[in-house]
Amino acid sequence: MYDFAYHRPKSVADAIGLLKSKPEARAMSGGMTLIPTLKQRLARPSDVVDLGGVKELAGIKVEGNNVVVGGMTRHADVATSADVKAAIPALAYLAGHIGDPQVRNRGTIGGSVANNDPAADYPGAVVALNATVSTNTRKIAADDFFKGLFETALGEGELITGISFPKAEKAAYVKFPNPASRYAMVGVFVAKTAAGVRVAVTGAGATVFRVKAMEEALAKNFSSAAIKDIKIPADGLNSDIHGSAEYRAHLVGVMARRAVDAANK
Amino acid sequence: MTAATGIGARVLRTEDKRFLTGTGRYVDDLPLARATYAYFLRSPHAHAKITSIDISAAAKMPGVVNIFTGKDLVDAKVGGLICGWVVKDKHGQPHKAPAHPVMAVDTVRYVGDTVAMIVANSYDEAKDAAEAIKVDYDVKSATIDLATALDKGATEVHPEAPGNLIYDWEIGVKADVDAAFAKAAHVTKLDLVNNRLIPNAMEPRAAAAEYDKGTGNYTLWSTSQNPHVLRLILSAFVLGIPEHKLRVVAPDVGGGFGSKIFCYADETMVCWAASRVGRPIKWTAERSESFQTDCHGRDHVTHAELALDKDGKFLALKVETIANMGAYLSTFSTAVPTYLYATLLAGQYTTPLIYANVKAALTHTAPVDAYRGAGRPEATFVIESIVSKAAAEMKIDAAELRRMNFIPSTAFPYQTPVALQYDSGNYPPIIDEAMKIADYKGFEARRVEAKSRGKLRGIGFSSYIEACGLAPSQVVGSLGAGVGQWESAQIKFNPTGNVQVMTGAHSHGQGHETTFAQLIHDKLGVPMDQIEIVHGDTATTPFGMGTYGSRSLAVGGSAIVKATEKIIAKGKKVAAHLMEASVADVEFENGTFKVAGTDKSVPLAQVVFAAYVPHNYPHADTEPGMDENAFYDPANFVYPAGTQICELEIDPETGTTEIVAFTAIDDFGNIINPMIVEGQVHGGIVQGVGQALMEGAVYDKGTGQLISGSYMDYTMPRADNFPSFKLGYKTTPCPHNPLGVKGCGEAGAIASPAAVMNAIHNALAPIGVKHVEMPATPLNVWQSIQGAQRQAAE
């Protein structure tokens, strides 16, 4: 990796200060994506601002009808949190199926969502549960947050401080892992919340997307039979050595049906 | 011998203590004072002319000590890398041998080809400087696809090999085979691809070198499976450093699977440059470099036909294979698809006539060479796939068809039509045991039950034979090998009674330090903690051929046994003297010399002490000291055999395969340490299943970029992909080596791809799927199912 200056601020304010004062600075939470990127010399930040020391960013709270997960919260903590398991078991399940134990003990929800890897799991939950992403300056609705391939609504030097997930009446996540990386080749998060039924698909496209036809059918009849004839067009879906666009389109249907069945269990 | 630690005991591995506590010493761990670090600039193109290399800016970068390019090697008259096995084509002509410069001079021929070496005070500085080197490439079209590499008009990789053909080789008499086919009641035909694999040893390749100006001696530390052979190649062919001035050390090495047999450009450069730089040089490959530049394995395109009579008796086998060599001929590349492949095509069967034609082709991809099993997995895959296909076509039970064609136990030694003479074996009890353990009878019921859950369940056999324990020197010499294939051992007792055993074999995960110590313990009665197995250093061990081809115990272990016999013979003379008896009356048992029929005895340790402090000693006919060495050249290969049965379930909605049961019954001859053998079989099966279901090196067919160049895209098998394996043994001891042992290192990987793929085909046959290529990934299986459904609809 190239040389850089390393900082470990203790507060969000200090972190923002550092990020603003150094135009080439990058925030780092668990480093699970950033460090490999640096090692491959694909990024050359002047400064790395490690959020690991910012206590206020980590932790899980239940606030009324919402579960609020701090930006620095590790996947392992979400997976094992009694609060998350009680309120939205599907979210705990999702976190528990990210990567491997090492990754789950380093990787964070803020880093994952900010990075918006097309194959990441969390975006499925954020969109299907109609979560709200909080930053140091504003609140962003899930539907407005994910903009495209590795692209989000975050501005320069803007940090995710937490994500608020409404409790779900029913929810499930079913993931078809990429055989090599075990990221999501297709992951479908189905949720029935106060906002209605949502079906969010990750891994299949450039970024997470919703399947409105399935949502409408499920709103009328929340059963896998209701969506069995809904075909997903392959156009625009990802295609690589592990899965053609057609295969991914097919898997969206299969994973969605399995997710609905799981949510009904 | 004491059952607890001698032959046959499940002794925990001595070496694991240091491996598991992080105290192993690998090449990268070496603390070398004043070390410099090397980084290799590699070609980003599959095929290009180098029009210029400008190192002027890079040379001025901070920390840079030296930069070398291919031209420096030409100026210094450094030789090219060699291929050590001359295969003669069907006209008796030696194979085409294109030049293999250590670093590219004017042409790069695969993504990863070495272009420049940067030596700096730190690794990062070397890498920074590499980015400042300006190389102008004139990019050319590349030949990537093996199936069309020999076609007219394919871009040539080397001018020395017109049409990309390295050799057109054959074995057997085609006319006889054709005549047998003409009379056959049934002919089964099969086209298959043996997928290209990337070895992925846990420790990447690494090298370090130091030059001693005072003595003119070089020391090269390398992740080598065979340090003496590496030294021989570097001395005699590449660098010209005399053997006695070059010490090669292969310390702890974290896995090889064949990929660390060969002499590579990187270690050659590190050694050569050490004297020019005047400081030690260290280099460790990054994982991406390993993907790109370790020799890959397998990569065949094959058409095979099997002729059977009306009852299913095999009449003849015909095989045509194109084997990928990559862009340059690696050290043993030419032998793998010929003498380690086509000579195995009889399998366990009495097939009387076999003809094989192998064409070796160059492509603009990384060199391809031996990888766990080397040729034998490819042969087993051909035979066992076509046998199962024939069984399905003729509606004969797959086990029954095999049994009907097995070489009977009474026929050994058995001369196959493809050169090898199998020394021993008894195949029917193996398959019987495997079927019993796998509950073959109950399979139909399990298939029906799986169907009720929406799963397609299949079962597949693979009855393999392999020739390993490489090898009788005379035989391999007559086939073109550049070296002998014996092994060496030295047993050096110390005056205090403990013992160092030097072996020419090299352990890079196999557990020699335990198995070989068990041998010594068993034969000489020395306690395990008094035995040190020394390997991997040309300065301290006798010349040896190294470890590959499941040879260490069969050949290296046999050398140790021969040396123990010399120790005992000498010890008897000393003991006779000490006990005032005649040598003929002295017996040796459990570490003690005894005079037969008396209660006189003297322990080995005392005899050893007398040999080093020879105050009371038979000086007239016995030299002092207790230090014996032996060389062992095997009389034949050894022939492990076995049957594997794989049972799996496919989810037809997603194409996902789950292995639900896996049985392997093997004949490895006598077993020294069953725990280590199980480990070898487990690892082998996992690697073979990896090939069948997951692994595949994928190059972009146009640009030659390695798409599967990291673990994000290259699927390694993981523990959670497997059930517990059911293993068992049916032993016929090897008749020609003193331990009666065969080899176990490669068997798992040799047999399992066919077992898995036969099970896949068995599972998918009811829904009309005819053929699935390896790796049977979910995508691949799903597409095959879609294809069958489309065909059924038409």
Ligand SMILES: Cc1cc2nc3c(=O)[nH]c(=O)nc-3n(C[C@H](O)[C@H](O)[C@H](O)COP(=O)(O)OP(=O)(O)OC[C@H]3O[C@@H](n4cnc5c(N)ncnc54)[C@H](O)[C@@H]3O)c2cc1C
């Ligand atoms: C081997 C491996 C397997 C994996 N498998 C999966 C998987 O199966 N599914 C899956 O979803 N993911 C997977 N991941 C990704 C992992 O889940 C991490 O969440 C992801 O890599 C982000 O890492 P991180 O949280 O450590 O963030 P970092 O790597 O530290 O940062 C990532 C990016 O986000 C920015 N950033 C970090 N924190 C914030 C913040 N609070 N606000 C704004 N920007 C921020 C950084 O500047 C950087 O650009 C895997 C990763 C690895 C290494």
